[in-house]
Amino acid sequence: MLEKRDPIPVQEAVHHVMKYAARGEIEYISIDQCDQRYLGDDIIASHDVPPFDRSPYDGFAIRAEDSFHASQSNPVEFEVIEEIGAGQVAVKEVKPFQAVRIMTGAQMPKGANAVVMLELTKEIEKDGKRFMVIKRPFKIGDNVSYQGTETKKGTVLVEEGRRINPGIKAVLATFGYAQVPVVKKPIIGLYATGTELLDVDEELTPGKIRNSNAYMITSQIYRTGAEAKYFGKLEDDLETCFQAIKNALSEVDFLITTGGVSVGDYDYLPEIYKKLGASVLFNKIAMRPGSVTTVAEYNGKLLFGLSGNPSACFVGFELFARPIIRYWFHSKRPHLQKVKATLHADFPKANPFTRFVRSKLIFEEGKLLVEPSGLDKSNVVTSLIDCDSLMILPGGTRGFSVGDEVEVLLLENEKGSEWPWN
Numbered sequence: 001m002l003e004k005r006d007p008i009p010v011q012e013a014v015h016h017v018m019k020y021a022a023r024g025e026i027e028y029i030s031i032d033q034c035d036q037r038y039l040g041d042d043i044i045a046s047h048d049v050p051p052f053d054r055s056p057y058d059g060f061a062i063r064a065e066d067s068f069h070a071s072q073s074n075p076v077e078f079e080v081i082e083e084i085g086a087g088q089v090a091v092k093e094v095k096p097f098q099a100v101r102i103m104t105g106a107q108m109p110k111g112a113n114a115v116v117m118l119e120l121t122k123e124i125e126k127d128g129k130r131f132m133v134i135k136r137p138f139k140i141g142d143n144v145s146y147q148g149t150e151t152k153k154g155t156v157l158v159e160e161g162r163r164i165n166p167g168i169k170a171v172l173a174t175f176g177y178a179q180v181p182v183v184k185k186p187i188i189g190l191y192a193t194g195t196e197l198l199d200v201d202e203e204l205t206p207g208k209i210r211n212s213n214a215y216m217i218t219s220q221i222y223r224t225g226a227e228a229k230y231f232g233k234l235e236d237d238l239e240t241c242f243q244a245i246k247n248a249l250s251e252v253d254f255l256i257t258t259g260g261v262s263v264g265d266y267d268y269l270p271e272i273y274k275k276l277g278a279s280v281l282f283n284k285i286a287m288r289p290g291s292v293t294t295v296a297e298y299n300g301k302l303l304f305g306l307s308g309n310p311s312a313c314f315v316g317f318e319l320f321a322r323p324i325i326r327y328w329f330h331s332k333r334p335h336l337q338k339v340k341a342t343l344h345a346d347f348p349k350a351n352p353f354t355r356f357v358r359s360k361l362i363f364e365e366g367k368l369l370v371e372p373s374g375l376d377k378s379n380v381v382t383s384l385i386d387c388d389s390l391m392i393l394p395g396g397t398r399g400f401s402v403g404d405e406v407e408v409l410l411l412e413n414e415k416g417s418e419w420p421w422n
């Protein structure tokens with residue numbers, strides 16, 4: 001007798017999976033290797049920035065009070081007593097009507113409290129001495145970047161769980177993080193199942209297709225920042241698949257399989273979970289595509305049984321595996337970010353289940369539009385080419401038309417969300 005499967009709502013399925021979410025361990029790596037990795041700890045300002053009062057311009061450091069009476073008709077002369085570039089520190093103190101020629105980034109000399117830009121000065125020589133002349137007054141603090149005005153020592157600047165981008169890397173360098181605390185990458189094992197599968201370099205033969213899921217999923221794994229361990233493809237043979245999956249489990253943090261989760265004669269994953277003694281969290285979700293996506297747990301490890309159909313496989317990964325990986329990377333917003341957009345094409349198909357339409361976003365005249373990125377079928381691969389988002393069309397609806405407001409999950413976005421489900 002065919003086993004009866006009861007579909008559960010998507011948010012319930014995600015909730016079940018997230019019960020097993022765990023944070024990855026921290027490792028320290030060289031800042032040179034840290035691009036795109038996830039921070040395992042908060043990044044804290046180890047000193048004020050700027051660390052000293054400094055000049056933002058090339059010019060002259062003066063005492064502002066000496067300039068108060070300067071005007072077009074009353075030019076004021078300052079004796080230039082020293083010259084400093086960035087990295088140098090003045091040895092002399094600025095006294096009344098004295099100036100230090102100063103370059104951008106150099107520390108303010110003692111006694112000075114304002115900087116005059118080079119363009120507003122004239123230089124003259126008198127009795128073998130250098131002078132500079134100004135024709136307008138300056139206030140105390142004019143053109144001085146004061147210590148700590150950008151950030152104060154002790155401020156948390158970047159929270160753990162953020163992916164390191166060029167800006168974060170600059171901040172790491174600023175505060176002396178030669179070794180960066182990052183989260184160790186989880187190893188995501190992968191098997192593609194299916195007797196019909198050919199390798200990428202094989203010629204097509206009758207009844208066979210090339211294995212695209214393995215390549216797609218490794219790419220999706222890499223997009224999350226995790227490590228992929230592809231074990232190869234398996235023929236639909238219960239014993240072979242069982243042994244391979246059992247052995248693989250000890251080498252990975254999570255295991256993904258594609259195919260074999262439905263009710264066909266050669267869909268062996270349900271039998272394999274049973275044989276393993278794994279507990280199945282769910283095997284039917286009220287969604288399209290990916291309704292047969294199955295997640296099981298064995299000794300605390302999650303096994304993601306993604307559908308064989310490419311689009312269903314793709315969606316299953318993004319909705320269930322990705323948040324687990326993002327959580328592992330210490331994210332406080334491990335789920336996909338959800339935004340509202342305006343439908344740019346009719347979508348007349350009825351939705352008995354919640355539909356996740358592979359979509360592309362369009363920015364047009366200040367509006368966010370969305371349309372399907374190709375044929376909306378579970379077994380389609382070409383609609384994934386331009387897929388940067390998933391349009392959520394709720395179950396029990398009759399179809400949608402141009403201009404309707406819809407919710408969209410963003411796939412190529414680092415921000416994420418705490419929980420996008422209603």
Ligand SMILES: Nc1nc2c(c(=O)[nH]1)N[C@H]1C(S)=C(S)[C@@H](COP(=O)(O)OP(=O)(O)OC[C@H]3O[C@@H](n4cnc5c(N)ncnc54)[C@H](O)[C@@H]3O)O[C@H]1N2
Nearest residue numbers: 192194211212213214259260261262267307308309312378
């Ligand atoms: N009687 C029913 N039949 C089906 C049901 C159902 O509820 N009752 N569900 C359908 C749905 S929905 C989906 S989705 C698929 C799921 O199938 P499986 O996960 O069991 O996957 P397979 O049977 O192994 O393959 C399905 C399809 O995908 C192709 N495939 C498989 N692996 C790959 C790969 N690595 N690269 C590219 N394409 C792959 C495979 O050739 C099949 O065409 O079941 C429906 N059937």
Ligand code: MOO
Nearest residue numbers: 289290291312378
């Ligand atoms: O799981 Mo199937 O992809 O619903 O189409």
Ligand SMILES: [Mg+2]
Nearest residue numbers: 260262264267
């Ligand atoms: Mg099948």
